Amino acid sequence: xxxxxxxxxxxxxxxxxxxxxxxxxxxxxxxxxxxxxxxxxxxxxxxxxxxxxxxxxxxxxxxxxxxxxxxxxxxxxxxxxxxxxxxxxxxxxxxxxxxxxxxxxxxxxxxxxx
Amino acid sequence: xxxxxxxxxxxxxxxxxxxxxxxxxxxxxxxxxxxxxxxxxxxxxxxxxxxxxxxxxxxxxxxxxxxxxxxxxxxxxxxxxxxxxxxxxxxxxxxxxxxxxxxxxxxxxxxx
Numbered sequence: 001x002x003x004x005x006x007x008x009x010x011x012x013x014x015x016x017x018x019x020x021x022x023x024x025x026x027x028x029x030x031x032x033x034x035x036x037x038x039x040x041x042x043x044x045x046x047x048x049x050x051x052x053x054x055x056x057x058x059x060x061x062x063x064x065x066x067x068x069x070x071x072x073x074x075x076x077x078x079x080x081x082x083x084x085x086x087x088x089x090x091x092x093x094x095x096x097x098x099x100x101x102x103x104x105x106x107x108x109x110x111x112x113x114x
Numbered sequence: 115x116x117x118x119x120x121x122x123x124x125x126x127x128x129x130x131x132x133x134x135x136x137x138x139x140x141x142x143x144x145x146x147x148x149x150x151x152x153x154x155x156x157x158x159x160x161x162x163x164x165x166x167x168x169x170x171x172x173x174x175x176x177x178x179x180x181x182x183x184x185x186x187x188x189x190x191x192x193x194x195x196x197x198x199x200x201x202x203x204x205x206x207x208x209x210x211x212x213x214x215x216x217x218x219x220x221x222x223x224x225x226x
Contacts, residue, residue, distance in 0.1 A: 004157070031212045043204065043216040055211050090157055094212040102148055103212060105157035 001027055004106035006091050012112045018079040021109045025072050025093030031055075032074040033103060034066060037088040046089075049074055078111075086113045116141040116209040120217035127224055129197055135190040135220045137205030146208040147188045149179055152219075153201045161203070164188060175199070200224045 005024045013019050025032050033056075034046040045058040049068035066076040072093075078085055088110050092103035121136040139145060146165050150158040162173025169181040179190045188205060202221050206214040 033212055033214075035214075035216075042218045043214075045209075045213050045215070048211055048213055050211070056213050092158075092212075092214075102160045102163050103214060105150075105159070107155075107157045 023091030029093035
């Protein structure tokens with residue numbers, strides 16, 4: 001099976017712009033989660049989607065949003081970019097709604113905001 | 115709310131020496147615990163997990179961890195490390211649905 005794929009891998013944007021990141025989960029996985037990784041804050045949970053519904057949300061401003069499509073692919077959007085949004089954004093998928101399952105991570109999208 | 119504390123930000127060790135990376139958690143409910151590894155410019159890879167049962171959990175690449183409920187710890191160990199084990203290691207606890215709460219990470223630096 002192919003792993004979790006994320007596109008693009010690298011992105012450079014200017015402050016004030018918006019950006020959309022894409023994630024394709026492992027085939028058959030229905031849950032997709034997004035995390036932000038920065039040197040200062042570490043790995044922080046953004047949101048999780050299952051069957052096109054947001055099930056859980058982290059403590060991020062409304063500029064961060066996401067969605068999931070019927071084929072389980074997910075996108076996250078960040079509007080009005082700030083310098084502090086520079087980070088590695090990781091997507092992870094899980095095979096079922098079970099709370100105990102580990103997550104399978106993609107390689108991430110490195111976003112640089114200038 | 116769950117939280118995870120990794121007590122060491124960096125652990126230097128010589129090749130073929132044993133290593134222990136420490137992790138403590140706090141949770142008011144049953145916990146499911148994980149260790150992930152991140153190599154440079156890559157995503158996270160699952161090393162091992164504790165869901166229930168035996169408190170000694172064996173994972174990939176020769177790593178193992180022991181769940182200690184009374185001390186709320188889940189330390190990661192390897193009896194003999196290799197240069198290729200140099201990476202950042204993250205301890206995590208499941209915090210609802212498919213959400214993970216991570217520690218800040220421990221950088222394992224293996225030198226010859």
